[in-house]
Amino acid sequence: MVLFVWEDKYKVGIAELDEQHKTLIGLINKLYNAMKQGHGKDVLKSILDDLLGYVKYHFGTEEKYFTKYNYINKNEQIKSHNDFKNTVIEFKKKFEDGNTFISTELMNFLKNWLGTHILESDMKYGKFLNEKGVY
Numbered sequence: 001m002v003l004f005v006w007e008d009k010y011k012v013g014i015a016e017l018d019e020q021h022k023t024l025i026g027l028i029n030k031l032y033n034a035m036k037q038g039h040g041k042d043v044l045k046s047i048l049d050d051l052l053g054y055v056k057y058h059f060g061t062e063e064k065y066f067t068k069y070n071y072i073n074k075n076e077q078i079k080s081h082n083d084f085k086n087t088v089i090e091f092k093k094k095f096e097d098g099n100t101f102i103s104t105e106l107m108n109f110l111k112n113w114l115g116t117h118i119l120e121s122d123m124k125y126g127k128f129l130n131e132k133g134v135y
């Protein structure tokens with residue numbers, strides 16, 4: 001079962017970043033499936049770790065592009081990356097502290113945040129970078 005379906009509308013037009021977005025969507029779906037299948041704390045924790053690690057790696061890649069090409073919305077976007085990372089970190093802490101319930105609410109948050117983030121913020125840098133000759 002899939003919670004978050006990749007569609008072409010999510011393409012930002014930079015191959016490396018589109019692949020990373022697909023991987024992130026895959027990890028959100030993996031967490032969703034593990035939750036639905038009633039997997040235990042260890043499995044969920046390891047997927048959460050992978051998700052957080054990949055989120056950091058992905059934002060790091062985007063931020064490298066922002067710096068390299070002097071992207072105008074750099075600071076705004078970095079702030080939004082940090083807010084999201086902190087929310088996931090907080091959730092992971094709660095989970096490790098024993099609140100091992102992964103809710104549909106959290107899954108919807110992850111899905112909606114990433115979907116909106118790609119369609120609104122990431123599209124802007126996609127256009128900007130494409131104009132600089134980055135694909």
Ligand SMILES: [Fe+2]
Pocket residue numbers: 021058062118122
């Ligand atoms: Fe992104």
